[in-house]
Amino acid sequence: MIVLGPVVKWFIFVEVSGSKPDNNTLLSTSNMKLTVTLTIFLALVIGGCNCKIVQFIFGDSLSDVGNNNFLSKSLARANLPWYGIDFGSGLPNGRFCNGRTVADIIGDEMGLPRPPAYLDQSLTEDVILSNGVNFASGGGGILNETGSLFVSNSPINFL
Template structure:
């Protein structure tokens, strides 16, 4: 009987890792699916109505959106399962082997100091540390050789950088705002990001995409800083500078790191076009949030007494920071188009629409 039990465990482990490709996601609030909701002292949590109103049962699920994130949609369209948050109560070794893990944390950045005003959040280095712990769990579960194969076949998403500007460099309370020039700060970010991506490579990351930044100066939170309500030109130039440098970095890493297929997902132009010409994409508002607190701006996050726009599909922005589900879909489809993603799990069909998807994903 004991030998039969051991055989069954081996067969189960083999089934879990045989050709199953999962995602490991590192990011900020644009990709967080619930980690910050478990950080009790964090000031950046999407745990209030009306977050998640168009996803699953309509209750807050940790996404800073009315529906799906860009990573959700790309995974759905390419046949990859939606990884649960690292701090999700249901996370286990078996779940990791089937779905992967999402380490993204609202307020997090490439730099350790970024987002410190939110008190609790996972910076990129902390997320990588949590990933290392995850690897150790899987190695103990299925053995080092099988674990190495599993992690090398996985897909990796890195979606960070906007907080390093919005909640660091552009705020005078941070020393980086007076320590660096605009170009100097971007160089600092790139040197840090290079070390982080090399560390991920040493941990097995071979198929990796870094999401670029959109027109950050056009988010409602930035527009409100201008008496005219226009986009902040300097902030947008910082995003463009980041994208140019990051694209070059990813190209160099792909050429120099063994077996690395590192890509840069840039949707800046299409998002800019959506903002400039919203009606061409079915929107009627691209400068203010759907979820707002009347004339009190910025309200920063949705709260239970916030007022929702009449038609959420007509707004580019969900709140002061984050795009709506429909806008995220446009961004995701642009990245898929540019990078020509294929479906690694051939038998997987796309996940359900946000209205039908289970809220626990």
């Protein structure tokens, strides 16, 4: 039997977070119906194979799980006592919050493993393939000017 719970939860998240759709946007009713149909079809196809679903997260401090703590020149670090007091051991863990990030919450609801920080020295290819990886960096963005006060302007070498 194929469980569509994660698919339904994902669509609830998209619907709640999206703006009011009109006929000229990607969230129009016809496009949303097509997206729902294709996603359910993909869930049925993927449900028939032995696939591992993991998260690859890109973002800023809202989803950073400790990448900035591994950047030597970064001023934006989440290594102070109040970061992580409600998470795990209660010690700072690199998250810019006191507990789970939004990606952690969504992943937990979908039963996915929590991806580690990409810059973690103990990270291996096996861990990436089995848990995914988090590339998010506090103060990061797509523009060169973004985060210039907190992080170096050179991009992280991902591969």
